[in-house]
Amino acid sequence: MKEFEIVKKIGAQLPEEEIRTAAAKALGVKADKVVATRVVRRSIDARQDVLYRYRIEAYREGEEMQEYALPEYKDVHDAPEVGIIGAGPAGMFAALKLLQLGLKPVILERGKDVHRRKVDMATLSTTGVVDPDSNYCFGEGGAGAFSDGKLFTRSSKRGDIREVLYQLVRFGASEDILIDAHPHIGTDRLPVVVENIRHCIEEHGGEYHFDSRVTEIRKIPGTSPGMTERGQAGKDGREAEKDGAMAGYEVETSEGKVFRFRKLILATGHSARDIYELFHRNGWAIEPKGFALGVRVEHPQWMINQARYHGKYQPFMPTAEYSFVTQVEGRGVFSFCMCPGGILVPAATTDKSVVLNGMSNSARNSKWANAGVVVQVEPEDVPEEYAQYGVFSVLYFQRDVERKMYMYSRSLVPRDSQGRPLEKVNLLRAPAQRMMDFCRGVVSRDLPKTSYHPGAVSAPLHELLPACVSMRLRHAFPFVGNKLIKGYYTNDALLLGVESRTSSPIRIPRDPETLEHAQLPGLYPCGEGAGYAGGIVSSALDGINCAVKASE
Numbered sequence: 388m389k390e391f392e393i394v395k396k397i398g399a400q401l402p403e404e405e406i407r408t409a410a411a412k413a414l415g416v417k418a419d420k421v422v423a424t425r426v427v428r429r430s431i432d433a434r435q436d437v438l439y440r441y442r443i444e445a446y447r448e449g450e451e452m453q454e455y456a457l458p459e460y461k462d463v464h465d466a467p468e469v470g471i472i473g474a475g476p477a478g479m480f481a482a483l484k485l486l487q488l489g490l491k492p493v494i495l496e497r498g499k500d501v502h503r504r505k506v507d508m509a510t511l512s513t514t515g516v517v518d519p520d521s522n523y524c525f526g527e528g529g530a531g532a533f534s535d536g537k538l539f540t541r542s543s544k545r546g547d548i549r550e551v552l553y554q555l556v557r558f559g560a561s562e563d564i565l566i567d568a569h570p571h572i573g574t575d576r577l578p579v580v581v582e583n584i585r586h587c588i589e590e591h592g593g594e595y596h597f598d599s600r601v602t603e604i605r606k607i608p609g610t611s612p613g614m615t616e617r618g619q620a621g622k623d624g625r626e627a628e629k630d631g632a633m634a635g636y637e638v639e640t641s642e643g644k645v646f647r648f649r650k651l652i653l654a655t656g657h658s659a660r661d662i663y664e665l666f667h668r669n670g671w672a673i674e675p676k677g678f679a680l681g682v683r684v685e686h687p688q689w690m691i692n693q694a695r696y697h698g699k700y701q702p703f704m705p706t707a708e709y710s711f712v713t714q715v716e717g718r719g720v721f722s723f724c725m726c727p728g729g730i731l732v733p734a735a736t737t738d739k740s741v742v743l744n745g746m747s748n749s750a751r752n753s754k755w756a757n758a759g760v761v762v763q764v765e766p767e768d769v770p771e772e773y774a775q776y777g778v779f780s781v782l783y784f785q786r787d788v789e790r791k792m793y794m795y796s797r798s799l800v801p802r803d804s805q806g807r808p809l810e811k812v813n814l815l816r817a818p819a820q821r822m823m824d825f826c827r828g829v830v831s832r833d834l835p836k837t838s839y840h841p842g843a844v845s846a847p848l849h850e851l852l853p854a855c856v857s858m859r860l861r862h863a864f865p866f867v868g869n870k871l872i873k874g875y876y877t878n879d880a881l882l883l884g885v886e887s888r889t890s891s892p893i894r895i896p897r898d899p900e901t902l903e904h905a906q907l908p909g910l911y912p913c914g915e916g917a918g919y920a921g922g923i924v925s926s927a928l929d930g931i932n933c934a935v936k937a938s939e
Contacts, residue, residue, distance in 0.1 A: 388450055389413045390427070393441045397431070398703045401441065410445035421445055423452045430568035433696050437704060455549050457557060460486040464592035468493050469937050470638060470648035472601050472662075475529020476923045477654035477914030479581070481930035481937075482588050483554060488938040492593040493648070495640060497600035497659075498526030500585070501578045508533065511733055512840040515815040520600055520641075523734045523744060524658040524888065527597070528581040530734070531923040535726045535747045536572030538564055538924050545928040552924075558583040561749075569708065573749025600641040601655075604665060606907070607647065609634035635909060650909045650937040654930055655916040657891035658736045660782065662916065666895065667778065671906050675781045676894040676918050677768075679723065680788065680856050681761030682848065682882040683743045684822070685837055686875075688728055691756040694874040706751040709758070711871050715859040718763045723889055725758035727751045730838035733815045734888055740789035741796060741815055743839065743883055755838045759886035760863070762856045770853075781892035784853075791851055792818050792884045799844050818846030822880040825849050826861045835881050848884050894918030902936045911937055 391413035395401055411418040428442040446452050460483070469485055471478045474496035482492035497520045498504060504526035507518045524530045538552065549565075555572065556562055559580045564570035572580065585595055635649035655662045666673050688707075692700040695707035706728040712721040729747030736742075745757040766781050773780040796816045800808045817839055821831040831845045849857050868876020895912035897904050897919075904910050911933040913919065920926040 388452075389445050391443055391445060393443060394432070394438050395441070397437050397439050397705070398701070406443060410443065413445050414447050416447050420448050422448055422450070425452060426566050428568060429563075429566045431705065433699075433707075435697075437696050437699055437701075455553050457553055458483070458487045458550070460587065460591045461489045462592055463489060463491040466491040466592065468648060469934070470495065470636070470646060470651040471654060472638070472651070473529070473654035473656060473659075473914070473916070474498075474527045474585075474595065475654060475656050475914065476531050476926040477916075477920065477930035477933075478529075478652070479584050479588075479930070480551065480554075480927035481652050481654060481913065481934040482593055483584065484931045484934035485938065486588065486591050486593065488934065490934075490938055492588060493646065494588075494593070494595045495599045495601060495638065495646065496527060496595065496597050497641070498522075499597055500595075501527040501532055501581045504528075504533075505578075508732075511735075511815070513813070515733075515813040515841060517735050517738050519737055520598070522736055523732055524656060524736050527585065527595075528577065529656050529926075530658070530744070530888070531926075532577050532581050533574050533732070533746055534577075534724065534744065535729060535751075536574065536577045536749075537724070537922065538570040538572065539568075539922075545925060546931055548924060548928070550931060551927045554584075555580060558587070571747075571749070573751070574746045575748040575750075596640070596644075598642065599644065601638055601662070601665075602641055603637075603639040604651070604669070604910075605637040605639070607635050607637055636907075650911070652911045652913050652930070652933050652937055653895070653917060654913040654926075654933075657915040658888055659916055660736075660786075663779070663782065663893045663895075671904065672896050673778050674894050674896060675766045675778050676890075676892055677763060677765040678781065678785065678887075678892045679719075679721070679759075679761035679889040680764050680785065680853070681720075681723075681759060681860060681886050682852070682884050683731055683745060683757055683817075683886050684722075684760045685731060685755050685757040685839075685881045685883065686877075687835075687879060688754055688756045690874055690877070690879065691727065694872050706756075708756075709872055709875075711867055713863055713866060713871075715762075715862045718765075718768075718855075718859055720760070720762050720859050720863040723759035723761050723886070725756070727756050728753045729757055730755065730840075731757055731817075731883065732839070733841055735789070735815065739793050740786070741792035741817055742789050742885060742887055743817060744886075744888065753838060757838070759889065760860065761886055761889055762859045764853075764856070768855050778893070785887050785892050788853060788885055789887055795846055795851055796844055813841040815841040817841065817843045817883040818848055818851055819843035819881055819883045820846060820848040821878040822864055822876060822882055823878040825882050826864055826876075828861075835879060837881055837883070839883060843881070843883055846884070848882055851884060890921055891916055891918045902933050909937075
């Protein structure tokens with residue numbers, strides 16, 4: 388087998404005859420001796436002309452092209468059970484792996500199924516009322532279900548990325564994700580994929596329990612070898628644990644149900660602050676962790692198209708995206724979760740806070756491009772007054788920045804002498820500032836149109852953001868515009884605060900070999916919420932790895 392490359396202008400055909408001719412040349416054989424070819428990667432090269440670069444595998448006589456073997460799922464209706472808390476990417480792919488291994492996944496999800504979530508998110512955007520259990524972060528599919536569905540990761544050391552991508556295609560994603568350098572699914576298609584995964588898990592014997600926020604986890608004394616299978620007390624009438632010594636975990640939910648598991652995978656996502664409080668309350672180790680904090684930057688998409696394609700953009704070309712990383716005074720400043728042709732959405736999980744995220748459909752056809760532009764924040768960067776909160780110092784710092792955005796927006800609502808609002812407004816309006824005004828320290832007189840449905844209010848973001856973040860962003864934006872992306876630094880770009888849910892500000896420590904919490908044998912902290920992943924694919928891979936360990 389040999390790999391070779393074909394370069395074509397975007398929009399041009401890639402004829403089979405041309406592939407075969409190039410393959411014969413790469414293999415050093417005649418064209419009739421080429422038995423198979425396969426495109427394995429497609430990337431955009433816009434350094435000069437706008438091109439697609441195709442990487443292709445070629446096979447000669449006597450060589451067999453290896454196809455990826457999709458996993459087989461076993462019937463686990465009567466199999467031993469493993470509990471999974473959270474139905475995001477880590478939880479879903481842990482469940483799929485358990486099916487392959489012959490174990491029954493029982494998923495407890497605080498939020499609703501992926502379709503019922505949509506109603507709550509529409510209410511959130513139009514009224515500003517936050518359901519703390521059903522929003523853009525919580526519910527089936529997790530935060531990734533209503534985003535761009537970006538699948539790019541550098542986490543190849545975690546496992547075989549194909550195990551994630553091929554299963555996503557099996558459940559409804561486009562086959563393009565198997566070859567694109569920056570694959571994505573799209574918010575409009577992800578819910579169907581997520582629902583198909585659930586149907587598969589249930590058909591093979593797994594269980595989902597929605598509206599089941601975990602309120603307590605208790606250790607069950609006993610010896611692990613004597614544990615047989617999960618018993619459940621509560622409204623569904625299941626019998627209690629069978630005869631024999633019992634060891635594992637008792638999990639209580641907001642509905643008053645109690646589940647018992649020998650093994651438990653904790654895949655709750657980066658915004659489940661109550662889980663961190665539960666661990667701390669029980670005396671189980673957690674530790675502060677750095678994260679990244681900044682703003683959502685929104686440009687007209689045509690500006691990014693022209694900048695990235697050097698003025699050569701044509702409507703048939705893919706909507707342009709960007710990414711960058713730079714350093715300012717010892718801390719990274721970088722773009723995060725870029726959504727070309729996307730919109731901005733409210734991502735708060737509690738009331739009295741303003742948090743933004745981005746999303747885009749598969750076509751990426753809105754008028755706007757948005758991305759988080761964030762600054763690395765380490766525990767030592769957090770102001771000294773937060774030291775009193777111990778392991779929660781970084782988390783409370785994150786929380787207070789989100790609340791500060793809310794309070795500023797609220798302060799602009801006109802009120803009568805009794806303090807009652809004189810007009811009805813969405814209190815999730817985002818404090819916002821034009822990019823050049825932000826860097827110059829000037830409040831914007833007016834704001835450009837935005838895709839953010841709750842709306843934006845002109846604000847001194849340069850003062851509202853923590854000084855260590857504001858200073859670095861004010862240095863970074865001109866640098867990016869002058870050195871990295873021509874036209875990026877412009878007053879037609881809008882900054883909105885705040886982008887704060889980039890990763891968890893808490894890590895739940897685990898053994899690097901067994902993946903178990905050091906104090907909790909049989910409990911596997913997993914994914915973004917535990918501090919071990921940063922996106923759909925890396926979370927899915929971590930879920931797979933934890934499922935394997937839980938099966939041992």
